Amino acid sequence: MLPEPPQCTFASDNTSGASPEVLEALCGANEGYSIAYGDDRHTSDLRTAMNALFDREVSTFLAWGGTGANIVGLQALIRPWQGVICTQSSHINVDECGAPERFLGSKLIDVPSPNAKLSAAQISDQLGVLGVVHHVQPGAVSITQSTEYGTVYSVKELKEIVDVAHQAGLRVHMDGARIANAAVALGCDVASFTSEVGIDILSFGGTKNGMVYGEAIIVFDPSLSEAVEYLQKQSAQLPSKMRFIAAQFLAMLNDDLWLDQARHANEMAALLSERISSISEVTITQPTQANAVFATLPKEAISRLQEWTPFYTWEGDNEVRWMTSFSTKASDVEILAEGIKTVLGE
Amino acid sequence: MLPEPPQCTFASDNTSGASPEVLEALCGANEGYSIAYGDDRHTSDLRTAMNALFDREVSTFLAWGGTGANIVGLQALIRPWQGVICTQSSHINVDECGAPERFLGSKLIDVPSPNAKLSAAQISDQLGVLGVVHHVQPGAVSITQSTEYGTVYSVKELKEIVDVAHQAGLRVHMDGARIANAAVALGCDVASFTSEVGIDILSFGGTKNGMVYGEAIIVFDPSLSEAVEYLQKQSAQLPSKMRFIAAQFLAMLNDDLWLDQARHANEMAALLSERISSISEVTITQPTQANAVFATLPKEAISRLQEWTPFYTWEGDNEVRWMTSFSTKASDVEILAEGIKTVLGE
Amino acid sequence: MLPEPPQCTFASDNTSGASPEVLEALCGANEGYSIAYGDDRHTSDLRTAMNALFDREVSTFLAWGGTGANIVGLQALIRPWQGVICTQSSHINVDECGAPERFLGSKLIDVPSPNAKLSAAQISDQLGVLGVVHHVQPGAVSITQSTEYGTVYSVKELKEIVDVAHQAGLRVHMDGARIANAAVALGCDVASFTSEVGIDILSFGGTKNGMVYGEAIIVFDPSLSEAVEYLQKQSAQLPSKMRFIAAQFLAMLNDDLWLDQARHANEMAALLSERISSISEVTITQPTQANAVFATLPKEAISRLQEWTPFYTWEGDNEVRWMTSFSTKASDVEILAEGIKTVLGE
Amino acid sequence: MLPEPPQCTFASDNTSGASPEVLEALCGANEGYSIAYGDDRHTSDLRTAMNALFDREVSTFLAWGGTGANIVGLQALIRPWQGVICTQSSHINVDECGAPERFLGSKLIDVPSPNAKLSAAQISDQLGVLGVVHHVQPGAVSITQSTEYGTVYSVKELKEIVDVAHQAGLRVHMDGARIANAAVALGCDVASFTSEVGIDILSFGGTKNGMVYGEAIIVFDPSLSEAVEYLQKQSAQLPSKMRFIAAQFLAMLNDDLWLDQARHANEMAALLSERISSISEVTITQPTQANAVFATLPKEAISRLQEWTPFYTWEGDNEVRWMTSFSTKASDVEILAEGIKTVLGE
Numbered sequence A, B, C, D: 001m002l003p004e005p006p007q008c009t010f011a012s013d014n015t016s017g018a019s020p021e022v023l024e025a026l027c028g029a030n031e032g033y034s035i036a037y038g039d040d041r042h043t044s045d046l047r048t049a050m051n052a053l054f055d056r057e058v059s060t061f062l063a064w065g066g067t068g069a070n071i072v073g074l075q076a077l078i079r080p081w082q083g084v085i086c087t088q089s090s091h092i093n094v095d096e097c098g099a100p101e102r103f104l105g106s107k108l109i110d111v112p113s114p115n116a117k118l119s120a121a122q123i124s125d126q127l128g129v130l131g132v133v134h135h136v137q138p139g140a141v142s143i144t145q146s147t148e149y150g151t152v153y154s155v156k157e158l159k160e161i162v163d164v165a166h167q168a169g170l171r172v173h174m175d176g177a178r179i180a181n182a183a184v185a186l187g188c189d190v191a192s193f194t195s196e197v198g199i200d201i202l203s204f205g206g207t208k209n210g211m212v213y214g215e216a217i218i219v220f221d222p223s224l225s226e227a228v229e230y231l232q233k234q235s236a237q238l239p240s241k242m243r244f245i246a247a248q249f250l251a252m253l254n255d256d257l258w259l260d261q262a263r264h265a266n267e268m269a270a271l272l273s274e275r276i277s278s279i280s281e282v283t284i285t286q287p288t289q290a291n292a293v294f295a296t297l298p299k300e301a302i303s304r305l306q307e308w309t310p311f312y313t314w315e316g317d318n319e320v321r322w323m324t325s326f327s328t329k330a331s332d333v334e335i336l337a338e339g340i341k342t343v344l345g346e
Helices: A020-028 A041-054 A066-077 A099-104 A120-125 A155-167 A179-186 A222-234 A243-276 A299-308 A330-343 B020-028 B041-054 B066-077 B099-104 B120-125 B155-167 B179-186 B222-234 B243-276 B299-308 B330-343 C020-028 C041-054 C066-077 C099-104 C120-125 C155-167 C179-186 C222-234 C243-276 C299-308 C330-343 D020-028 D041-054 D066-077 D099-104 D120-125 D155-167 D179-186 D222-234 D243-276 D299-308 D330-343
Strands: A059-063 A082-087 A108-111 A137-144 A171-176 A201-204 A215-219 A292-296 A319-323 B059-063 B082-087 B108-111 B137-144 B171-176 B201-204 B215-219 B292-296 B319-323 C059-063 C082-087 C108-111 C137-144 C171-176 C201-204 C215-219 C292-296 C319-323 D059-063 D082-087 D108-111 D137-144 D171-176 D201-204 D215-219 D292-296 D319-323
Touching: A020 A243, A020 B020, A041 A059, A041 A215, A041 A243, A059 A066, A059 A222, A059 A243, A066 A099, A066 A137, A066 A171, A066 A201, A066 A215, A066 A222, A082 A099, A099 B222, A099 C099, A120 A155, A137 A155, A155 A171, A171 A179, A179 A201, A179 A243, A215 A222, A222 B099, A243 A292, A243 A319, A243 A330, A299 A330, B020 B243, B041 B059, B041 B215, B041 B243, B059 B066, B059 B222, B059 B243, B066 B099, B066 B137, B066 B171, B066 B201, B066 B215, B066 B222, B082 B099, B120 B155, B137 B155, B155 B171, B171 B179, B179 B201, B179 B243, B215 B222, B243 B292, B243 B319, B243 B330, B299 B330, C020 C243, C020 D020, C041 C059, C041 C215, C041 C243, C059 C066, C059 C222, C059 C243, C066 C099, C066 C137, C066 C171, C066 C201, C066 C215, C066 C222, C082 C099, C099 D222, C120 C155, C137 C155, C155 C171, C171 C179, C179 C243, C215 C222, C222 D099, C243 C292, C243 C319, C243 C330, C299 C330, D020 D243, D041 D059, D041 D215, D041 D243, D059 D066, D059 D222, D059 D243, D066 D099, D066 D137, D066 D171, D066 D201, D066 D215, D066 D222, D082 D099, D120 D155, D137 D155, D155 D171, D171 D179, D179 D243, D215 D222, D243 D292, D243 D319, D243 D330, D299 D330
Parallel strands: A082 A108, A082 A137, A137 A171, A171 A201, B082 B108, B082 B137, B137 B171, B171 B201, C082 C108, C082 C137, C137 C171, C171 C201, D082 D108, D082 D137, D137 D171, D171 D201
Antiparallel strands: A059 A215, A201 A215, A292 A319, B059 B215, B201 B215, B292 B319, C059 C215, C201 C215, C292 C319, D059 D215, D201 D215, D292 D319
16 A cells, blocks of 8 residues: 655656745845846845856846746847757757747757767767758757756766867857756866856756746856847846845855755655666666656556656656655655555565 | 935835735745646635636736736737737837837837827727738737826726727737736726726736736636737746745735735825925926826936936936835835925925 | 760759740730739739639639748748647758748647658647647648658548648648649649648649749638738738739649649659669669659769769768759650769669 | 820839830740759859949849848848837838838837938937847838838938948948939939948849849848848748849849839839929929829829829828839820829819
8 A cells, every 4th residue: 555645746846945045035135125127236246156156257147937048048149040959858849838949030950869968979960051041050059957857968078069069150058957956966066067168158047956936047158148138138037126036046056055955856866766776667767867767667557656646757658757856855755665666566 | 415315216116125925925835845837726826816806717827027927918919910009108118128029020009198098099090001911900909007107097098998999809908017006096996997898918017016026917808818828838937936926916915915005105106296296396297196206307406316316217308207116115205305305406 | 974964954843944834924914004912913813713723712822932832821820839740851841941930930840751741640649748838739730742752642641631630620731832743643633632631721832843933822711811911921922013923823724734844744753763763773762753753872973973963962871862843854864864874884 | 074094003113014124034044954042143143243233242132022132131130139220101110011020029110200211310319228128229220212202312311321320330221122213313323322331231122123023132241141141041032043033133234224214213203293293282292302202182182083093192191102113104194194183173
């Protein structure tokens, strides 16, 4: 018989609320009056903090959500006759209801990838059409770090991608909705796999890592900043009371809270992966490098488990995704593992 | 000599933070786990509350900000070869960096209006091109209530507008970023000047009236709801942790807090208007019906006052706008009035 | 040693000029004065002729070129959050520089197809996301008849496609840039595989079959006509001196010239296919059903042949496409076949 | 009693067909085979001829129609957050069904102008919003030469416009659908009021001056050429059998046929203007500088005349526009003048 279901859900990391430090900071920003749209003390402080984090001058813009951050950044990188190379499973390709095509007025050049990672070779393969007026011109590459499958690009892989892209005149965008999970997984500071490998624009995620709302757009190439400024407003991604987002991010950066929260999420995924990897009817389908566990198990078992606690199936008919977050409890992971074993009769 | 400047600013109603009740509700929504994108208890409760407020079934969608709410609603009302009739001074026309044209792929048919109100006759004047393929076809009307000039449409004026629009097959959108201020000014319930006059889609503002962030899109015509659902996602206006917006709105609707806050803002504007109306070099240029005071005064006086406390000049060279909010203190209004008198030597 | 190269080129059917009858008709339309944009006698006559051709009332619009006809028709079929299912090798997907994504503001849902034909099953496979707001909603299907690979859908295949699409609420668009070649290949009248199977909008090609310029958009569902009218103008596809296109089409429809010209083109492709099919190093890769021959041959042979007469390689490294047209001479086909044999030492 | 109506119509210059030389050239281009999309001898020759005409290297692109040429050129000049300053009566603003807003994804900043001419001062007036993220940024100016009201900018006026625009970082586009009429009116070569005053991109009209179809996009700033190349294809404005347009333009440039034809059109307008200027109930409302006559006359007279021969009324209730073309006969002008007198009882 199945135990009581876990108190948290493994459906997505955005089912969690916000961490107490973040909420406190948001409330703390409520005092007094600030000119809207970023001309406030908190946003100014955050810009300084981001410069420190990347150890160089960057342009920091604060947007509402992940799709918004992505489409503003991407618009700054290309013109309408240019397309964006990405994986078929990328969030921009499958989970944004066509927002990129709508805002860019162009095509996503999506290539298949079994682990949601793009390779430098796949980019090269797309460059043959450069200069031919009949074809959408590859103009940018967008990669997700950590990926939609919970995998993580190594610094070496990123360098290869950026090199092949830049040599061909393409820009590189990183969707970092879960960049904290990648930073923890790689064990190196965030600049080493973003600005230092040559990423042009980064969506720096906040929401999935324990903020109420808010994402940052980090522009490393100063020549792109002006475009981002106007595109953000025109794309309806410019929050008026911006101080409330800035304050949350300041709380996240303070004492590396953002890394601590992501570390916990990654550890919970690793724990789950470890607990279920020996079950004979379960196959872990992706390396558990960040805060997601992908696995296949019999369809009937999936149905029974979903009645017990909500989570999503993935591409394949019998593949599931379990996400962990900053607030996932180890005890809940144990309950989920227990439930899986129970259903599979182990 | 000028007194100490006011503690609040009169630059805009979005320079205020959030009211304590709203902040408490936001924090209260942080417990536990909720499926994202609106499939949560708070959003469900808010939908019920909105049905009650309008005394009929409406479709309630929660978006990030005012521009986002406007462009989602407008997209649902027209096809790309159709334009939106609005006033030249409307927010969608001058303050959204072309977002409407970008999202609609069409023209705003902007007509001059000395008081930021559109008339039924002005709509009629635009209908001559209907059926002529060379011209953008008027497809919707967008009106702002209360207006960008702090004026308020009467129920009769709204009925005339909706009638002339609907008879010609045009839809009607209301930008209600400051709808609470209008409701208080009119002294009647919100349904009586929205759903009951035939408005098709309403942007129901939260931010300017004391929320941290969040606006509602209220769809009165059920046949439009499906379009809004997808357009909201595609336009990057679908918040993931939606419960935090729903909770704020619930706090606003509770015990008519939203009306109380708007009433205070309106009263502060009336107080300011009253205090300065007798100054000989000051001319109040718009009836003070909501939470804005527009006035002309000598340019040198404007400059001196702006050095003392921030606010914006408007269209004319020597016209200024002072906005009040739920948190504006009467004492600050007195200080501002005092400052104006001082600078003008009265 | 290679013979003298052919006088015509096999690079594309659009390398030909116009047939004498067409040119004569164009010149004949030059007399007198006509109100522009279609309010002329020739266009009126053509509309009558199209009604007769399809044996029912249809709406006929005349556009400049094939991409224009396609993007106008497709726009009328979907809203921006809806995508168009098509094959990866479709003209709209690879040869229009992103025009469909640009005009539609949406995604092409492109699926792989070895013979450039879409199947009903492939459409079914895409319907699982219907109703899920995060994903682009399949809203229309676009098929090319005859296809980009010179293959032809049977009436039965088309019926299956339309049925599965219509049952799910999707519209069906046919790119008929080479519809005459399909009609000849199928040996049945054009209505039997367009209006009668339920196609909603058809791009009826003229240019590739021997017109100077001009394509028709045939709208079978009267409820879509108004949208097409405005979209055509807004998309810059409304010719002013429209009589010159109408006159060409009238010449084409007269005495079935359009079918005779396409029949010749198809026969020339069949002749070429027949002549080279027995060469051991040549593999015909697609059934030669219309006016294209696709074949693989050694890379070195391709290079030598391209120096001798221009034509294009295709997807694969050693695959080539030879197109025939109304004006291709049998003697030129023999010369091409001869050249291929010579280069391959047969 | 009214005489027999004129054989030609004065409704528009696009009611005429093509001149014999143009038609002959089109037919002459029909021989043999040419690679499509501009890689042909005629297009190459035209590019050389355009370089000679402007006495410098220019980039020449051939598009289908006037709206297409305008929207391709304008797209190359601005990014989506930038708008185009133009007059309220400009063709792009009122006669293209929103095509510019659709393709540009932005606003036309339209300013009133009694004679359809924009002034440098009007441009300056729009520059105050530069740098303010909430407002559409003026990014380009578009002027029409000769204008929609048959007036002509002097070289001095153009210099002032370009200077104020370029100094503020704005680009300048010229809609030259009737550039030949302007060249004749100014009596100077076309370079002197286009490339030499600093126009960035020119729509060089062909259709209204006696071609079957076809307009040229002349790009004077080489840095903009690459964008135009792709935008033309993506905007569905790239003709496949381009030689047929090139051949027509070559015929026009040969022995200054384009100027001769425009000169005749201008003379016919001048003749009409002269003949009716003394009628007491007729007021010529615009200087007759090109091939249009604008006049007011009593409404009843307009109705009677329109039943006799077709032409359009304009903005005002009792204002009419009569257009002349390369093929307007002096005898028809005399008949029109006679008819007007008859109706007005003179």
